[in-house]
Amino acid sequence: MKIKYYSMLGLAFLSLATLNACKEDKIKPLSENANAPGTVSNISVVNGPGKAQLSYALPKDQDLLYVKAVYTLTNGKEYEVKSSYYNSSLTVEGFGDTNEHIIKVYAVNRSEVASAPVEVKIKPLENPIWGVFRSLRAIADFGGIKIAASNLNKAELAIEILVQKEGKYVPSAKNIYTAAADIDQSIRGLDTVSQKFAVTIRDRWLNYTDTLYTTLKPLYETALSKSAYRAVILPTDVAQEYTSTNLTYMWDGNIIDWPRISLTKTTITTPQWVTFDIGAAAALSRIVIWDYPEYLNAGRTYYYGGNIFQFEIWGSNNPPSDGSFNNWTLLGTYQAKKPSGSAYGIQTSEDYTAANAGFSYSFRVDVPKMRYIRIKNNKNWQGTTFMSVAEVQVYGDPR
Template sequence: MQQRIHLLFLIVAFTILGCERDALKDPLDAGDGAPARVTNVKVENVPGGAVISYDVPDDSRLLYVKAVYDIREGVTQEIKSSYYNKTLKVEGFPDTKEYAVKLYSVSRGEQVSEPVETVIHPLEPPIKNTFRSLKMEETFGGVRLTFDNPVSANLVMTVIAEDSVGQMKEALTYYTKSIGGSFAVRGFDPVKRRFGVYIRDRWNNRSDTLFGEYTPWLEKLLDRTKIKALNLITDQNAQHCCGVGLSDLWDGVFNGGNVFHTKPGTGLPQWFSFDLGVKAKISRFKFYHRRSTGQGASDGAYNGGDPKVFELWGSDQPVNDGTWDSWFKIGDFTSLKPSGLPLGTVTEEDFNYAVVNGEEFDFPPDAPPVRYLRWKTNRVWGALDHIYMAELTFWGDY
């Protein structure tokens, strides 16, 4: 009998506790009632969406206003805005047609008012605007794409290419938020094939596909064994440590211990010059950043003397006095840190991009063939007055 009473007590206790927990799951003000609706709704149409303004009700129960809308059939979006604000932005619409948006006032207890419906007519969405600007042309080893993205939308461009059996396969996925730019997809033989490109946004809206037939230009990896230092008078190429000198930049060891490391105190900007061994129209190059010597060390990629802003110059017959009179500027280049994190923090993505795979840069398509190159470092990632680099490789036609 005593055991039954004890069991009954436990059942009652757990039931009460369960009810209390269920009660805690509900909003504290669940019974506060729906607040009044918003009024004086106005619409400003923008690319791919609209900015909706309104007057909030003088209702102490109001916590936020939400908009509910369909960007396409079966895909509903919801956006919330605090009662402190009097606007919200609806986005993700794939067309310029008429769309209905419902606005709700919501209480602290999640009680929802009757909707206020308004109609928007989005301006041309970024995927369509950018798609219309797309241009595709032949380049070394593949095709080059150029685009405009005036509103800096987050876009994904997917390049597809015909394989050996005529099937279209994904060749490259390119992410951008830039207002415009260009990129290339490479690795193809100089044989005519069909290429295509389409654009997606973060709401998975997709553009049409731009197709074309192109014959990639022949591209070869330049023979590193033919590259030699020039040792001109004003060059800063005396080795400080960690290798034998400038030749470490083309020794074929991308992630080893040897690096080209100039002496502290040599100052910025500084430069060095070298002979490619052949006259070539260069298509691109890779810069392999230095691997850090230890955990927490400040001598690796995106730190210390790792080049960040630099120039490349070319010459056919450089003079020995080290001046710039016999050189012409090929281009300005800036190293990119994928994570965007501050100095001292290097993610795995950063490390793979800079050290393992090498950071790749394109030569300007109109750059003339050249045999001699001069690298000029203007800024480093850290605060040092010298530089270090692991490897350089070049591609082109000669």
Template sequence: MRNIKLRIKFSTNIVVMMLATIGLLSGCNAYLSPDPYVTNSEAPPALESANVIDISGGAKIEFQLPAGVEDILYVKASFLRNGMLQETKVSRYDNSLYVLGLRDTSKVVDVELVVGNSSGKESTPLKVQVKPLTSSIDYALQTMLVEETFGGIRLRWDNPTQATTIVKVFSYGVVEFEGDTILAEVFSEDTKLEIPDYKIRGEIIGGYDSIQTQFGFQFKDIYGNQTDTFFLTKTPIYEEYLEPVATDIFPFKGVSVHSATLAAEDPTLTWDGPNWGNRSSYKLWDGKWNSNGDCYWAVAHDVNNFGGAEAFKNKKSAFVTIDLQKPSKLSRYLIHGMRSKQFVFNESSPKKWRIWVTPDLTEEEAKVWGPDSNWEVAHDFSVPGPIDGKIGSAVTDSDYEIWNMGWEYDLSIDVKYPVRFLRLEVYEAWTSAVGGGAVAELQVYGSPQ
């Protein structure tokens, strides 16, 4: 019996505590969710007028707040978009707001503007009308340019308002399901670029053959609008990855005679950077570019003897030459910097480089270098700086994503002849005090002749 009494007493205490807790929580809830603290029982004055400026996909509405009213909190616009009520608010410190996401340029949209105060009261509405100009997604479809390129297509359009635009590309005949070809999404990207420019080579589905292929294009905005899918048939130009091998056709002529002064006087006094341990030239095409050990170091001069860091700081170039093994019509090249954030827009990552090519097809012919040779610059490139200004480990996600895409250039227009030997010249790294440029990956594509 004593045990029973103890249990009953203990249970009673628990019930009391629970009731007290519930009461406390109820009190907190009431405290945390009070009714508006009314200091002004009257609604604020309405806006007297507003100036509507129709823009792409909506309007900018300018107004003046009622004078002498201190407790105004916001101005709110209410309107229908795709049949659903939408609201846009700005604070008392603004004198304009935007109504966006409207697509039908033939339709006038009614907008109600109200003034709200800190007492939760709103004014009578001022009604205005908006007649939007062509939306960003419709303008994208109107200005879209699709061209055949090596291994796929090139897609461009105009986005003068720099509105966030989502593009999706589809393709027929690349995926089969139960014997039928289906429409598959092969590319998707969102962008604010003024002139977006993408090359779509079917990486998701293993690349495109050089046959007639039907592509579909659709544009979306962030307000739930989308265009119909527009179809075009294009034939990608044939290309393949050109597997390179190392070559020493430009050997270093000896540390004892090599200096920045001599190199400037005699351009034949150059050499392809030495192999630093396991960082030999094949690291340029081993499919890895995560860290320092995955790179090829193109060194300006022997850092242990003459030149070294000072020579590279003064923009004395470093070179590496590769043999593509067979004469090929070049389509493009792609360079990657290291993925490790330490090197993003920083340290030894290459900042400026040139791609040299020659029509000469034998090693003996290609060994000739200098003003009287057949070598010419196919591309001279400087990596744009980070948009957000942060480098290395502090780089922003958006700039890091751009960095990891690498830098690609179409060589097919500038280089008309078959190429066997290609030369990379690095003439500036991101940090001037380093002794060379750590090139993580160089990929060359084209069509063997």
């Protein structure tokens, strides 16, 4: 099986071939020249993690169209990478080992006639999936397991999670797809009984790591019914920016529409906080927060404006009427993370999917049952302190 890759410039030139279709709707080359072009020369190699960059000198042929590299991975699949004649380099990738590989490099003219191949040897560095695997940790979490690892190369990868059933490991249908540098995601919805798990990592070329085997018992939790949530307005709590927004909109089930959000005062630049009652004391495990996606660049953008960035979650059973933090217990200090790490105002599809699903923040486990929650925002993504929160869901054990 041959799989082809093209540079953007190469695609632009190759698409011109469709303009020369003959009456029988057969595509003709851009020109008719049966003479093979000269070969590329002076090829140099820079080996990288799971890949290698080839730099070369182009032949002098006037009708040169592109350069292509053809190679075969360990799995037997043949790959082809093309680069326009405007470029003098290309990258071959997808290698799962550090063995020596032979790459065949061709120059191709506008008649799609290829030159004789020039063979070059590469020796890629270790594929990034192995570094991720060595840092991989799987630990019991509320309602599931947590997967944590370091992905310093920000490689696009999949973490596959299998569960043992009837003596066989079967896919859990809860794989993690990410290119984040710091992987910290939880798989929820698992039964709270001891289970055997198998975790492996692969890249998009189907290179796999070894498998991490572990036995874990997910901790019990349930979503605490939002029908019992109530707004609590204490003297030091921050007010809403508009009469159309409301603290109670944080549990109305609407995660995206304006003005069904809680939007606090934008003119206050010191830390802000809001308080609410979950209806009954419970052993709290985590909170899921849905930020409000602002209208930006003809789309909806998270990690922006008043979306909370550096914040604290506090719990209490008897909040003082003066609004102070007496009788409050710090459940956790957090900093929101954008999976792609891209600049402010820019988000990838992975960024959007993560935010739209809600961010889950786990609480300390060494605290008693709590009934009241306080969200204290120290800094938003804009750099001030107001909060634009679309929805919250608190989890725990109310038994």
